Amino acid sequence: MGDFTGHGLAASIGTLPVSRAFYALTQKGLSIPDIATEINKTLYELLPTEMFCAAAIVELNYNATQISVWAGGVPDLYLLHPNGGVKSTIPSMHMPLGVLPTLEFEDTQSIYHVKKLDTLLIYSDGLIELENASQELFGEDKLNALLSNGTTSNMDSLIQSVKEHKGQCSQNDDITIIELKCDVPELPCEQLxxxxIMPQQQTVKLSADYLKRVNPISEITETVCSIKGVLRHKSNIFLILSEAYNNALEHGVLKMDSN
Structure with a gap:
């Protein structure tokens, strides 16, 4: 979820490069830190100083047992029990995308274990900053109270509450609400x-000139994931290969000290 500074046409300038980068990077199986870093770099070079993109980047793993989160500039996220009620609050710990240069950018993601049918609620600040006729904000307290009342249809009751709070007043900011249910369809064994079963071995030789210019992990990951049955493990394979490659390059080739 991305929320750019400003409103209307001016705020939409960055949406095209962000969406293009996001889909290209996820297609390659890159991790959340890499995706956040690349999008931040794109926006930092593209946008004027006063513009940035508050964002939450979330990945639900293949078995729906954990979520990975990078959040910057957005309100805190809520992890909800299946039957309603707040299970935990996930803080937004980073600066928005497009504010910091790459060397200062923090790409650290947080990992949270989830159970089946837990729900993650992500929303833009337009929700809690929505004013009624008395200029009272919808606010985090009201949102917390609504999410903690034990109802199973959080989204329906939330939207209804937003409409009632707004009444006939004009809406001054965009409101985005995303409900991510932590579940995956259970496919019959014959559909997996x-x-x-064919034995395979691959050898890649990388010259010094190549190592200076290119990071080969994305291409190697694509090759490995072309093997039948491997694609669903793409994210983990990319992570393992990246760590192995970085260690080999930094300590094996360049002889850098771990400190």
Missing amino acids: EKFS
């Missing part, structure tokens, strides 16, 4: 793609 089985692993290839």
